[in-house]
Amino acid sequence: MSCKHEEETVGNGKMPVPEDVQEAIRTLIRWAGDDPTREGLTDTPARVARAWKEYCQGYEEDPRVHLSRVFHEVGGYDEIVLLKDIPFQSHCEHHMAPIIGKAAIAYLPTDKVVGISKLARVLHGYARRLQIQERLTAEVAQCIWEELHPRGVAVVIEASHACMSARGVRTQGVGMVTSRVMGLFRSDHRSREEVLKLMGY
Numbered sequence: 338m339s340c341k342h343e344e345e346t347v348g349n350g351k352m353p354v355p356e357d358v359q360e361a362i363r364t365l366i367r368w369a370g371d372d373p374t375r376e377g378l379t380d381t382p383a384r385v386a387r388a389w390k391e392y393c394q395g396y397e398e399d400p401r402v403h404l405s406r407v408f409h410e411v412g413g414y415d416e417i418v419l420l421k422d423i424p425f426q427s428h429c430e431h432h433m434a435p436i437i438g439k440a441a442i443a444y445l446p447t448d449k450v451v452g453i454s455k456l457a458r459v460l461h462g463y464a465r466r467l468q469i470q471e472r473l474t475a476e477v478a479q480c481i482w483e484e485l486h487p488r489g490v491a492v493v494i495e496a497s498h499a500c501m502s503a504r505g506v507r508t509q510g511v512g513m514v515t516s517r518v519m520g521l522f523r524s525d526h527r528s529r530e531e532v533l534k535l536m537g538y
């Protein structure tokens with residue numbers, strides 16, 4: 338690496354933040370109406386930059402890897418596998434504002450299952466990017482569909498968007514619900530009703 342990093346970030350174990358990135362955040366602070374050189378804001382650019390690396394960690398991974406280790410011994414279990422109330426945080430790509438919500442992820446296994454925590458990892462892998470809720474929902478479902486070849490997949494995401502609650506129309510407490518159902522959950526209305534009921538919808 339040849340780029341110049343801010344001195345203060347080296348040596349204390351923190352990720353170095355390139356000067357141009359910090360300058361961009363100083364520009365934003367100025368634009369917002371404050372003075373980036375005042376004491377309380379001195380370390381803010383580096384902090385914000387590191388926080389954004391964390392919010393967007395998903396770019397560093399391919400969420401599909403979480404589904405590569407499967408268990409074939411399912412003891413004949415072929416009913417719905419459901420993980421619900423999975424909290425997540427993402428950021429909307431239009432305002433870079435937080436999207437905070439929970440997801441329910443279900444699939445109907447064929448001959449293999451994954452460790453249940455892996456479903457949450459897939460969600461976080463796609464959530465830790467700049468997103469829109471509709472695409473996040475679709476990407477999680479598609480990933481499970483392609484990697485596990487289940488008979489059905491259902492993903493329901495309920496979230497509130499800071500770009501709505503904190504600015505613009507300032508609508509508090511409004512949750513947006515998106516869903517993606519595939520396979521049997523799509524073609525068979527009884528299966529769909531069953532999974533949505535289990536999810537609490």
Ligand SMILES: [Zn+2]
Nearest residue numbers: 429431432500
């Ligand atoms: Zn937005």
